[in-house]
Amino acid sequence: MINTFSLLAEATNAADQKAVQSTIIPVAKFWAHIQTIGIPESLMFIAFGIICLFYGWRIFKALTIMTFALFGLIIGVLISQKMGSPSNPILGIMLAIVLGIVSVPMMSWSVGILGAVAGAILTGGLWFAFKLPDQYLWAGALTGLVAGGMISFIVFKIAVILFTSVGGSAMLAVGMLALLFQYSETKLKTQDLFLGPKWFIPFLLIIPTIISIYWQNRFSKKSSEWSV
Numbered sequence: 001m002i003n004t005f006s007l008l009a010e011a012t013n014a015a016d017q018k019a020v021q022s023t024i025i026p027v028a029k030f031w032a033h034i035q036t037i038g039i040p041e042s043l044m045f046i047a048f049g050i051i052c053l054f055y056g057w058r059i060f061k062a063l064t065i066m067t068f069a070l071f072g073l074i075i076g077v078l079i080s081q082k083m084g085s086p087s088n089p090i091l092g093i094m095l096a097i098v099l100g101i102v103s104v105p106m107m108s109w110s111v112g113i114l115g116a117v118a119g120a121i122l123t124g125g126l127w128f129a130f131k132l133p134d135q136y137l138w139a140g141a142l143t144g145l146v147a148g149g150m151i152s153f154i155v156f157k158i159a160v161i162l163f164t165s166v167g168g169s170a171m172l173a174v175g176m177l178a179l180l181f182q183y184s185e186t187k188l189k190t191q192d193l194f195l196g197p198k199w200f201i202p203f204l205l206i207i208p209t210i211i212s213i214y215w216q217n218r219f220s221k222k223s224s225e226w227s228v
Contacts, residue, residue, distance in 0.1 A: 025128060025137070027201070031194050037178035045175030049168045053212040056164025057157075057220045063164060064110050069100035112152040115159030118166040119148015122209065125202035157220070165212035166205065173204040 037045070056063060076092025103110040123144025127137050152159030180190040193200050 025134075027195060031191065034174060034178050034194075035181060037174070039179065039182055042175045042179040042182070045171045045178070047175075049170070049172030049175060052164050052168030052171065053208060054168075054215055054219065056168055056212070057160050057216050060111065060160045060164055061107060063167065064107060064114060065100050065103050067114060067163075067167070068103040068110060069096040072096035072099035108156060111156065111159045111163065112149065114163035115152025116145050116149030118163040119144035119146075119151070121166055122206060123147075125205055129199040129202035131198055161213055161216045161220070165209045165216065168212055169205045169208040172208055173201075177204075 051059070052063065072095035073092040076095040077089070080088050080091050120141040121144070124137055124141035127140030128134075132140065148162060152162065177190055177194060180186040
């Protein structure tokens with residue numbers, strides 16, 4: 001009887017992993033990247049994530065510039081791969097510099113865009129967690145994009161807190177998962193959770209985000225450092 005239940009549990013877990021891997025979100029690829037992160041890098045992710053979660057409102061300008069520079073780097077790398085020269089980083093570096101510089105004079109717009117993207121990530125995550133049809137995931141993300149964008153472009157403070165909270169949650173989650181994967185006692189359990197139930201990944205992002213929004217709002221109430 002025990003063996004039967006064990007086989008059923010293993011089959012259910014395998015089915016959940018197969019379902020997650022077949023979605024439009026490349027969960028397996030994300031996990032493959034997390035496995036390559038070492039302990040020093042994991043601790044850096046955790047430390048910087050905590051800073052963003054509680055004091056992102058103080059360093060939002062630097063975070064905005066770095067985020068847009070990272071976007072430029074990723075876009076450049078993807079374009080280079082399409083052109084058949086994946087090992088050439090010049091285009092990525094150039095776009096990173098351009099977008100990083102452009103984001104400075106357009107800080108309000110840049111923060112608004114990041115706030116909209118953060119809203120899309122949250123609503124897309126909820127769509128994914130509740131196992132709604134994957135082919136319509138874009139609809140859930142689009143709802144958050146529009147709502148987050150409207151709020152972010154109206155209230156600058158909300159945009160700052162929203163995107164720094166989501167970014168901090170993502171860095172903290174990546175750091176914790178990579179750190180747990182380094183130890184044999186938690187390695188397999190961490191992998192099963194990440195590739196198993198759909199609610200796990202959104203849970204890692206949404207719960208710290210909610211906590212961060214609350215505390216950043218409290219910490220920043222008496223601050224006048226909101227000028228662009």
